[in-house]
Amino acid sequence: MSYVTDFGTLFFPKYCSSCNRNLMHYEKAVCMHCLAHLPRLQMHDECDNAVDKLFWGRIELEAATAFLSMPRNGISHRLIHRLKYHGDQEVGERLGALFALELLESKRMKGVDVILPVPLHPKKLHVRGYNQCDCIARGMAEILGVEVSLNNLTRTHFTASQTRRGRISRWSNVKDVFWVREPEKLAGKRILLIDDVITTGATIEACAVPLRKIQGVQLSVAALAVPA
Numbered sequence: 001m002s003y004v005t006d007f008g009t010l011f012f013p014k015y016c017s018s019c020n021r022n023l024m025h026y027e028k029a030v031c032m033h034c035l036a037h038l039p040r041l042q043m044h045d046e047c048d049n050a051v052d053k054l055f056w057g058r059i060e061l062e063a064a065t066a067f068l069s070m071p072r073n074g075i076s077h078r079l080i081h082r083l084k085y086h087g088d089q090e091v092g093e094r095l096g097a098l099f100a101l102e103l104l105e106s107k108r109m110k111g112v113d114v115i116l117p118v119p120l121h122p123k124k125l126h127v128r129g130y131n132q133c134d135c136i137a138r139g140m141a142e143i144l145g146v147e148v149s150l151n152n153l154t155r156t157h158f159t160a161s162q163t164r165r166g167r168i169s170r171w172s173n174v175k176d177v178f179w180v181r182e183p184e185k186l187a188g189k190r191i192l193l194i195d196d197v198i199t200t201g202a203t204i205e206a207c208a209v210p211l212r213k214i215q216g217v218q219l220s221v222a223a224l225a226v227p228a
């Protein structure tokens with residue numbers, strides 16, 4: 001079996017999404033060397049970690065965390081850049097799986113019924129062809145053994161003129177509005193909302209508005225990375 005796979009890699013070599021080294025058959029998207037040097041934050045069980053604090057006084061969450069720190073031009077920055085701008089969906093799935101392995105060990109983060117990727121702006125989705133958060137969510141779902149809910153949480157872009165009318169005045173810095181198509185499907189569920197990179201938290205905050213209105217929902221947030 002491994003002979004066949006090694007033989008295959010002679011003709012269809014795969015490369016590390018960070019350092020471009022040839023991958024061995026047992027390596028997926030990221031080589032062992034880069035894997036060992038991932039800047040893991042390991043803060044999932046700290047209830048006052050940087051991502052939790054970001055949302056204090058803004059939205060009510062069960063827990064929030066992030067997997068990696070993202071210094072400019074570092075390994076995680078290169079990997080996420082590949083995921084977002086070079087069509088490398090496999091690296092998103094791989095990082096999602098690695099993240100989920102840590103969450104399985106976490107007391108605060110492990111109880112999840114459904115994973116919700118933050119929807120991509122429709123224009124960006126059209127250009128990119130895929131939502132990078134869906135890739136992360138797929139990798140996580142496989143490890144956590146839970147479903148990914150796609151297309152239920154929905155994003156629409158409002159024009160500046162509509163925003164000025166005050167329809168979403170509270171979100172004047174986020175002109176995208178989120179809503180849930182079938183809230184009954186999420187009622188009573190422990191939801192894990194997934195984003196690729198959290199900076200100001202405004203997108204997550206906007207997503208939380210319709211989700212928090214659903215009966216019995218417990219909402220947690222997990223981001224692949226936060227800027228260093």
Ligand SMILES: [Zn+2]
Pocket residue numbers: 016017018019020021030031032033034035
């Ligand atoms: Zn590498």
